Amino acid sequence: MAPQAKVQCFAAKDKKGKLERCEYEPLPLQAGDIGTMDLHVVEWISGCVLCYAKRGQPFWKAVLTFFLASAEIKVTHNGLCHSDVHVMREEWGPCKYPMVPGHEIVGVVEQLGSSVTHLKKGDTVGFGWFKDCCQHCDACITGNDNICPEGAATIMGGGKNTGGFAERFRGSGNLAVKIPDNMSPADAAPLLCAGITVWSPIRKYVTKPGMKVGVVGLGGLGHLAIQFLAKAVGAEVFAISHSPNKREEAMKLGATHFVGLEDIKDNTLDVVLNTTPGGMDAKKLLSKVGYNGALVYLGGGTDTIKIVAFDLIPAQKQVVGSCVGGRALMREMFQLASLHDIKPIVDKMPLDKCNEAVDRLMGGEARYRSALGLTG
Ligand SMILES: [Zn+2]
Ligand SMILES: [Zn+2]
Known part of the structure; x- marks a missing residue:
């Protein structure tokens, strides 16, 4: 041999x-x-x-x-x-x-x-x-x-x-x-990492059409999150970015709004997906999340999250992490991407x-x- x-x-x-x-x-x-x-x-x-x-x-x-x-x-x-x-x-x-x-x-x-x-x-x-x-x-x-x-x-x-x-x-x-x-x-x-990384938390936290979802960061993850939210779920998508040159593309991908974080009223979003590689102020992000809402960390793995319990308790907010997704979700994601023409x-x-x-x-x-x- x-x-x-x-x-x-x-x-x-x-x-x-x-x-x-x-x-x-x-x-x-x-x-x-x-x-x-x-x-x-x-x-x-x-x-x-x-x-x-x-x-x-x-x-x-x-x-x-x-x-x-x-x-x-x-x-x-x-x-x-x-x-x-x-x-x-x-x-x-x-x-x-x-x-x-x-x-x-x-x-x-x-x-x-x-x-x-x-x-x-x-x-x-x-x-x-x-x-x-x-x-x-x-x-x-x-x-x-x-x-x-x-x-x-x-x-x-x-x-x-x-x-x-x-x-x-x-x-x-x-x-x-x-x-x-x-x-x-x-x-x-x-889709094998960026796609499943965004689809898994969308599936878990965006439970009905019309929910208001903020996508922070419009890179590899963010531009896919906008498409899944708009085309597969029917969410109201807030593309959150400070790069005006990404506006046109974000809207074309399916965003409902293109805004800076400070343009969003406090306590209004059902879910915020933080797709940035790091450096975001957790307290500020969480302030945009509404009652029973969730701030989901998909990146920023070495960030220190500085909040106090009262940032969570009165409005029953959650701060959670999410790590890619299992085989069942992977299969589902590919089926949906194929059906709705979602692609990077x-x-x-x-x-x-x-x-x-x-x-x-x-x-x-x-x-x-x-x-x-x-x-x-
Ligand atoms: Zn990856
Ligand atoms: Zn095992």
């Missing part, structure tokens, strides 16, 4: 976050791959198998589960998310290098572990923030696999941080999402321009999400 071909990729080698060409040995996909692995991969796999075994599975079953449930895709497109940059620059804590970014991955199935029966070679599928979950915990069996305590995040999960900025990608077949036929892979990629505005470029894409994202120039194609 020949050794497995290494995966060619772009990776950050330190916290400066510059992406360089690199290669790594992938997870084994078939039992025959095991005998040819590097020693460090064997060590890593052993740790993972022990982890499965600890969940109470017989050891042999744990081995099979781990080895045979994977899907390998030939990557065609990746979205670039702010979280990729946070992780590779160690803004969210220590990162294991080399780190391959990319957690909005679309590609074509090329190989399947023998226990994956719901996919076939040639299917176009996507992977998002998670590449594996335990399948058995309370979160997983209730469709909330995005909060599985043992979930493996695609770019920061366990021994190897190998995301989609590569020619190939392997993840659990269970978490591969089928992409609707009428959607291009470049349009589908940003993408800045298309080839993967080998990934450093330029990062610069554009950080400089606020990306309109609105970079979609990196392997060949352009």
Whole structure:
């Protein structure tokens, strides 16, 4: 049995976050791959198998589960998310290098572990923030696999941080999402993180048409939130931004109003989605939320939220967080996006321009999400 071909990729080698060409040995996909692995991969796999075994599975079953449930895709497109940059620059804590970014991955199935029966070679599928979950915990069996305590995040999960900025990608077949036929892979990629990140809280907190919803920040997340709220839910959408040059686009996407935060009367919005990467004043945002309303944090992960309990108590307000979404919501989101023609505005470029894409994202120039194609 020949050794497995290494995966060619772009990776950050330190916290400066510059992406360089690199290669790594992938997870084994078939039992025959095991005998040819590097020693460090064997060590890593052993740790993972022990982890499965600890969940109470017989050891042999744990081995099979781990080895045979994977899907390998030939990557065609990746979205670039702010979280990729946070992780590779160690803004969210220590990162294991080399780190391959990319957690909005679309590609074509090329190989399947023998226990994956719901996919076939040639299917176009996507992977998002998670590449594996335990399948058995309370979160997983209730469709909330995005909060599985043992979930493996695609770019920061366990021994190897190998995301989609590569020619190939392997993840659990269970978490591969089928992409609707009428959607291009470049349009589908940003939905795998940005799309589900906004759809999940909309589904939970925007419970009827006509609710007043503020979307703070009109970037990758915000421009999708406006579309889901307007087209799939029928909400009254307040696009909240201080960039007048985004007005026309926001209205075209479906916003009902385009306003600055200070233009909104206190206690008027049912829900506020904070999609900014950070730096917003929580007290000010919360002041715009009305009775029984919710301020939802989708970004700003390292922000300190400075409020007092009386900002919440009299009007029964909530401040909550939301983290991507489970498989059921992911499927629903793709169905709705396909039905209502909800799609990201993408800045298309080839993967080998990934450093330029990062610069554009950080400089606020990306309109609105970079979609990196392997060949352009
Ligand atoms: Zn993301
Ligand atoms: Zn689980």
